[in-house]
Amino acid sequence: MPTTAREQITSPLDMASDQTLADRAADGDLRAFEVLVRRYGALMRVYATRVLGSNDETDDVVQESFITAWQQLRTLEDGSAVKSWLMRIVSRKSIDRLRARRPHINIDDMDAPAPESHAPHVLAEVESQTEALSRVLAALPEDQRRCWTLRELAEYSYGDIAAEVDLPVSTVRGLLARARKTLLREMEEWR
Amino acid sequence: MTRSEHPPTGERFVAFDLNDTDREQAGLHGHTIEELSDYLDRGRTPADPSIDDSPECEIALRSLERLRRVQLNLLDSDLSRESARDDSWVSSILDNISREAHRGREIPLAHPSPTARLVVTEGAVRGILRETGDRMANIIVGRCVLVGDVEVPGMPVTVQVDVTIFQGENIPMMADRLRQLMFAALQQYTELVVAAIDITVRDLYVEPDAAAAPKGE
Amino acid sequence: MTVLTPATEQLDELVRGVQGVDALYPAGSIVENALITAAREMAHRPPAASMVATEQRADGLRVTAKIGIGAAESSGDVCRRVHDAIDAQLRQSGNSPIAQIAVIVARIG
Structure with a gap:
């Protein structure tokens, strides 16, 4: 069977609200689920890539997230909240990946492939600000990056982040503050 | 905007020590980056004169706002890159779920x-x-x-x-x-x-x- | 466990041939299907197991067929046709007593 793109038919479902799509998908409607996958898959991929620090495992994490979502959609009481529910699933899966990785490589101790973070100013001038931010983010310690991503991409509250990463709120605030200060300081170099 | 009465353009953001809260507060009129960030999150309300009237804070706030803009741009470009991908990942998800x-x-x-x-x-x-x-x-x-x-x-x-x-x-x-x-x-x-x-x-x-x-x- | 009887493989063919049957799905237990799916994913090939499940129990033979039907059909009519076709086949091939013939419409249209 060819694995080329599925034909994308514009159907009224593309216009349906999150609530309608989530309700239908919970009832077992694969087409409604597909619209949700298309609607939020890209954001989930961006998110997972940022949390993981690379896109090597993004496909796996996002796929697992959607499979979990499909199985558990019936437990979602308010279908209109499906976006944040999906983001929660993908962040949990991403964090699980990070935890699973840890026994093999301790990212915080790894100092090898981060020469870019000490890149000369010349480089900073030629790369765009977004590229620079991307680079600095990737070089952040894992716990800071995770908190930053939950806060800035998934728009979690401090309390929700704390629950998600299993740390006290005060620690989360501290990690976020550090991440921001690092980003601000690095950003000063981009002018 | 009254804040622009202290135009801090061109001034560099204070590059404080990440671990030294005292220096951070000294450089930010007694505030911290965390407080300023929360202040921005609240849309700068209720107005806090000790922040609004401090040129140092103003510089930091502008930096934070700039950081936020760059973040949004980054998210936008990430999203458009992901949206432009071929569809195979969608198919692979749908093929792997069970009715x-x-x-x-x-x-x-x-x-x-x-x-x-x-x-x-x-x-x-x-x-x-x-x-x-x-x-x-x-x-x-x-x-x-x-x-x-x-x-x-x-x-x-x-x-x-x-x-x-x-x-x-x-x-x-x-x-x-x-x-x-x-x-x-x-x-x-x-x-x-x-x-x-x-x-x-x-x-x-x-x-x-x-x-x-x-x-x- | 699925016990293969001489008639089993012909049952897939038989059910597929019944008027109104659009699709035939694996009818084992959910756990069994999950195992088949997992095995298939690992091996990247279709399962050798037949779609129509048969199970020999103390009280006789149990057969389960899971089907999809066309939108123009009536579930009841197609189900009864499938049942009757399986029933006739089993009787004809002289199988042990029939404890149950289950036909499940899992998809319409």
């Missing part, structure tokens, strides 16, 4: 033989009820629930359906038509005793005008 999770209850169909067990799954019935709605124009069917003991032949069952109807349609007429079609479908595909089909119009769909329409692929 089994949604089969629901088993609705019996009659047969004279005592060894026969003929059923149609609730999932299949919900599916065809949605299909029925999807074949009508200007209506989108949402959740379909079969209320009652569908597993016992002869027990009256109520069907609850949520719909979105496009603005401008005659709602009672649309609902009647849908009810008739769904009733016919239930007759054709099940042997349920249908007491009622309750249709709830959850939403009116307002056609977005061309300018506000979502970007085409």
Whole structure:
């Protein structure tokens, strides 16, 4: 069977609200689920890539997230909240990946492939600000990056982040503050 | 904006020690980056003069705002890159999920033989009820629930359906038509005793005008 | 466990041939299907197991067929046709007593 793109038919479902799509998908409607996958898959991929620090495992994490979502959609009481529910699933899966990785490589101790973070100013001038931010983010310690991503991409509250990463709120605030200060300081170099 | 009375343009943000809160506060008029960040999150309300009137804080706030803008740009460019990807990842997700999770209850169909067990799954019935709605124009069917003991032949069952109807349609007429079609479908595909089909119009769909329409692929 | 009887493989063919049957799905238990799916994913090939499940129990043979039907059909009519076809086949091939013939419509249209 060819694995080329599925034909994308514009159907009224593309216009349906999150609530309608989530309700239908919970009832077992694969087409409604597909619209949700298309609607939020890209954001989930961006998110997972940022949390993981690379896109090597993004496909796996996002796929697992959607499979979990499909199985558990019936437990979602308010279908209109499906976006944040999906983001929660993908962040949990991403964090699980990070935890699973840890026994093999301790990212915080790894100092090898981060020469870019000490890149000369010349480089900073030629790369765009977004590229620079991307680079600095990737070089952040894992716990800071995770908190930053939950806060800035998934728009979690401090309390929700704390629950998600299993740390006290005060620690989360501290990690976020550090991440921001690092980003601000690095950003000063981009002018 | 009164804040611009202290134009800090060109001044560099204080590059403080990450671990030294005292220096941080000294450089930010007694505040911290965390406080300033929260202040921005609150939309700078209620106004705090000790922040607003401090040029140092103003510089830091501008830096934070700039960081936020760059973050948004980064998210935008990430998103457009991901959206431009080929579709294979969508297919691979859909190929890997199972319909089994949604089969629901088993609705019996009659047969004279005592060894026969003929059923149609609730999932299949919900599916065809949605299909029925999807074949009508200007209506989108949402959740379909079969209320009652569908597993016992002869027990009256109520069907609850949520719909979105496009603005401008005659709602009672649309609902009647849908009810008739769904009733016919239930007759054709099940042997349920249908007491009622309750249709709830959850939403009116307002056609977005061309300018506000979502970007085409 | 699925016990293969001489008639089993012909049952897939038989059910597929019944008027109104659009699709035939694996009818084992959910757990069994999950195992088949997992095995298939690992091996990247279709399962050798037949779609129609048969199980020999103390009280006789139990057969389960899971089907999809066309939208123009009536579930009851197609189900009864499938049942009757399986029933006739089993009787004809002289199988042990029939404890149950289950036909499940899992998809319409």
